[in-house]
Amino acid sequence: MSIGHIHLRINDRAIVADDGRTLLDICRAEGIHVPTLCHYPGLPDVGACRLCLVEIDGQRRPVPACTTPAEDGMVVRTETAELSDLRRKTLELIFGERNHICPFCPRSGNCELQRQAYAHGMDHVRYDYLFPQLPVDNSHPLFTLDHNRCILCTRCVRACHEWVGAHVLDLDNRGHLTMLIADSGVPIGQSSCVSCGTCVTVCPTGALFEKRSAHWQGRLKPEFMETICPGCGVGCRMHASVRHRQIGELRSSGGPNGNRVLCEVGRFSLVSPLKPRLPDVRVRHGRAWAQRPLQEVLGEIARRLDSPRIAEDPTRVITLLSPRLPLETVTAFVSFMTDVVGSRRWAMLDGMNAEAVRAALGPPEKALPLAGLNDLDDADMFLLIGCHLERSHGVLASYVRRAVLQRRAKLVKLNPNHTWLTDWTDLWLPVPRGRDQLALAAILKYLVDAGQTRFPIPPPLLKALQNVSDDDIRVATGVPADALREAARLYGEAQRPIILCGRGLTRHGPGGLVGALNLVKATQRRTPAGRWRLMELPIGGNSAGARLLGPAELNLDSLNPQTAELAFVVISDDDQAWPREWLNKLRAVTYVIALVAREHDVLDVAHAAIPTATWSERAGTFVNVEGRVQKSRRLMPPPESCVDEIQFVSTLARSWRGLSFTWSPPTLPTSIRHLADDHMVPSGPGDEGVDLMGLEALTAT
Ligand code: SF4
Ligand code: SF4
Ligand code: SF4
Ligand code: FES
Structure with missing residues (x-):
């Protein structure tokens, strides 16, 4: 075995592969077909369906390829008469366990289970059908969950947890009583579901289907086209299935940085217009x-x-x-x-104060270099200011939820409105509108007090800051000083914090955004690429x-x-x-x-x-938000x-x-961030434009 590589034989073919991969990974990479149902690219495998069973020399019984790590010297067979028989039996048991009556299913013709049955020559079921009486959960306005067609593959459970970070779905009970549940067993329409439709996208059967396009299947195959969602500044990439001037479904095609989900706007709203067309001039x-x-x-x-x-x-x-x-x-x-x-x-x-953003960050071609979407994926703390992410940038809310759920990232929210994400916070600061700048200055003061900043403050201002009492701060910011001190502690202790600044922060001028910039600059919070760990979130697609x-x-x-x-x-x-x-x-x-x-x-x-x-x-x-x-x-x-x-x-x-008006299209590089790179701030400690006005305003309160 050379370092990092293993040698194995699959179906009598000698194969060299990277170490640490599953047998299924290697088969897929080598073009060797192995049937699967519960496997979905990008999701962790659980070995639930047993369709991918393969034989390995020396093993007494077949093993699932999706969860078995490949080892040096393995001799593997993926196609034998025994395996075919076993897979067909597995499919028959799946069909007999619930009510898979294909002609009545909206996924018929586009169903992975049905396809596998055909591929394995399964023309009937040799076991008794159980015909269980299972509910159809029609409570969600956008999609239906029909338990009769659920094969308990848990793709939806894993996608909701791993990609959406919502963790709405789970399995309840054991054995043949096992059921998919939402939250603690409420109808899915009354659950904490954020309506992203990712579960519908990954479901291999007709158990989860979109209501709007339920009857869209037909003999004519749709055309799949790549485009981007104009819904918000994230600019998620998606592919659309189109036929006869109609869009059947929109799916994420791996967002700007490999993100795999859309939000409700991109997945459903763009193709669910409620209003009729304007027919004429x-x-x-x-x-x-x-x-x-x-x-x-x-x-x-x-x-x-x-x-x-x-x-x-x-x-x-x-x-x-x-x-x-x-x-x-x-x-x-x-x-x-x-x-x-x-x-x-x-x-x-878009309700944004573009002038205030420009005043705080500079013109776009010279704007400060700020964090991008990739930087959200390793953040260990989020400070959300003036944004309702779930509504304005649904997919960014997934980034935050994933970080909180999977990486135990800290979440501090500075916003007077209680939203769904508020329940996920470590600290909620309901700072009244217009006082963000003072609240951010107070957080900076507590960071200064704790010796966690790296910029020089003129001695008179430092003295004045020390004289600002907790009570002054409570009156000025509208929230208890202890809460702001705690926010400073969480921010100061984080290694890779990101500040997400929404529309609300600039509503009253550039001061709030300047205050947020002060925090990152004063503490020298930069990404490995030298960008300030802050994102300003433009609302609309453009x-x-x-x-x-x-x-x-x-x-x-x-x-x-x-x-x-x-x-x-x-x-x-x-x-x-x-x-x-x-x-x-x-x-x-x-x-x-x-x-x-x-x-x-x-x-x-x-x-x-x-x-x-x-x-x-x-x-x-x-x-998009990162200048792409x-x-x-x-x-x-x-x-x-x-x-x-x-x-x-x-x-x-x-x-x-009488003018022949010539409109000239904007000439843009592939990313306007390249322009900002020319204006990169040199790395290393220093004050680099920390604006002392916010602190001065705090001392004046
Ligand atoms: S609803 Fe679909 S994706 Fe979810 S467990 Fe059932 S079959 Fe699998
Ligand atoms: S729509 Fe999204 S949030 Fe709701 S259950 Fe499905 S994956 Fe989870
Ligand atoms: S996050 Fe924005 S770009 Fe992505 S799907 Fe939602 S609305 Fe569209
Ligand atoms: S795909 Fe391997 S067990 Fe389901």
Whole structure:
């Protein structure tokens, strides 16, 4: 045996393999077929189904290939008459144990159990059927759990635990009474399930099936296409099964860093639109809509753009863009606004304060180098500030849950709202809105007190800090000083802490994000690549991409509608709920043009509506939370009635100004992080821009 390698024979073939692998791994790598049911790539094996049995010389009975480590000198057989007979018997027992009536199953034709039965020539069952009376759990709105078809392979249990970190599913009871349960035996729809659908994806039978696509199977095979999810800044990669202009299912195809799950948005919501398509170009007449030709609507918009009020002040034109749009569409509108209209008043509809992020981190091309998704996988402590991860970045919540569940990572949450993840925290700091900066300064003060910082503080400030009492801190931050001291202890003791900063942290300006940066800088928390152990989390699929187009001069939260005369609202099929105030503000704008794929609340306040393509009917560029530039793919063509947004602004520019408006696509490297690398902060201790203002503010309280 050479170091690290073993020599063995499988089916009379001499094989050299890496040490430490299972027989199944080696067979798969060598192209030797071994049937499996409970094995799923990437999940730990448990040897539950016994279908992968193989014979080994010297062993009295066959062993499961999936759980047997290969050893030097082994002589293995995977195909013998005895093994075939054994596997067929195993399949018959599985079929007879529960109610696998294939013609009535939504997975028929796409079921691993059925496929194995055919492959092993199992045309009938020679044992008595048990026909147990088992329940069908239909309590979840998105999928069904039919215990009659469950083969207890535990793929779903392992995926929910290992990948999702939710640990909702488990087995209860023993022997033939064994049942899959959710939590402590509640209906799955009432359990702590986060609706990611990973269990449905890995289930080999019709035991777990998606309600929306239950009857989608058919004789025509779907086409599988790779794309990315525009749902949030994580930008998960996924593959879609598409047939007849319909998406059957979306599955993770190994996210940006090998992550294997999607969240509810990517897995279900993107393909479960509740609202009908906008069928045609239309304009409002009183309370009713009337269908009109596009040219007529463009003419009307051009006429309004020529109005004296807009001619006098072009910034009376505003544009609001969904963060789920490709960068090409966003760029076209921003160019149109800037170069043709003469207004930089555009904003992404993500509720983020991009100006504050820019002020704290610098412009994207020179932004501080921050941690990436890979760095979450070895973090031993998370400090979550101003984010509701389960809702905003569902897959990141999985990273955090996995770390807490599997690596015993510490979790501290600084947010006034109690969310599902709050129950997983070691410490919850319900700091009232607007006081994050002071709370972070207080944590820094306690780190300074404990001698855990590595930056010089001017003696007068140090003295002033020492004079800040616990009571002052409680009054200033709204939480007990002991809790903040404990947060400082947990952060200070962690070796690889990561601070995750959400939208809420910058709502009141850059101070909160600066406070979080102070913590990582003052304690010199860097990744091995020298990045600061902090992630700022853009909300939408292209919130980060839009920042590359320069500062937007519109903040919808502070918009005075009296200063807007005409608004373009470009949202495709982004169905995220709008705050009531946004609609109220738009209601006061003289003329609103909505470019939407489906019916949306904005149509209540719009004067003209243009039908556009959905996310799956267009291709484009997205930039994710770690600056990775990714391409989404067009999965199907849009209906003929749809108007392409880029064509729309080009034609409008022509018909209004006679300008041949040329939109130039953004030229991006594969990752904008490379740009940041040029501005890497030198490693080693030092103050490197620790902003003392937060600490000064604390002493002033
Ligand atoms: S529900 Fe599906 S994945 Fe889960 S144990 Fe049953 S058969 Fe296996
Ligand atoms: S949907 Fe996700 S969280 Fe819910 S049981 Fe399945 S794997 Fe677990
Ligand atoms: S985490 Fe974001 S990108 Fe990933 S599936 Fe969910 S919404 Fe889509
Ligand atoms: S695949 Fe090996 S026991 Fe199931």
